[in-house]
Amino acid sequence: MKTLLDATVPYIDRFKGIRISTRPDCIDDEILDLLKAYHVTTVELGAQSMDDAVLLANDRGHTAEDVRRACELIKSYGFDLGLQMMTGLYQSTPDSDIQTAREFIALQPSCVRIYPTIVMKGTRLGDLYEQGLYQPQTLEEAVALCARLIRLFEENGVRVIRVGLHDSESLKENRLAGPYHPAFRELCESHIMLDQAIILFKNKAPGAYTLCVHPRSRSKMTGNKRSNLLALKELGYEIQITEDDRLSYLEVSID
16 A cells, blocks of 8 residues: 555655545554545545445445544544445345445545446356356336435535546456446436436326527437337437526436
8 A cells, every 4th residue: 555655756746635444443543644645535435235235245344333433533633534435235126326425425524436236257256156146236126226225325516536436458358247337327417317317297288399508518308229219209208409508417406
């Protein structure tokens, strides 16, 4: 760790800050004193779940209380706090994942990352999957849940800085199963916009309408392979999309 931090010293004046990620049970005063001395600004914790039964079933090696303790200590040192969660872990449920998000919010992090669980070759989870003891989320289930989590975090002032895994050759070669998509966040945000549109049309008669969105969100409102427009068409609504930069990023209105 010191070797890596030493490498930053000649360049520290060029950086806005240093962000590191670690386990909740690896945080103590000695570590935080060291990180502070090297001008680390953000500490992210791979908490993954706040359900002790889920943490135990997945051999995480820490408890929810370890997460709470580490968060309090990190914030007491003045670091920005980030938290990372995984949805669809072995023995988790959508309700337990949502409860994890609520507990994250109570810890007041500055940011979160959300990762749907992907089953990889050569892992215990992979063995459970091949034995029929673990069933990962489908892509549709993961998108619906993560869309809900994004809304929950952002409504409570917590930035979601990553949703889904980075694309890589290793991931492609070693994935056994699970809801991977290279544009996973795009799918989630598209789902959020479709939900908003359906709410807007709740008391509207079938017919032709124009939906207004932020210019950066046109593709999200359209949906992957026009999926959102097709879904609305099945409900009786023929949709045109127009743009208005006065709207917020994922906001939808009827023109």
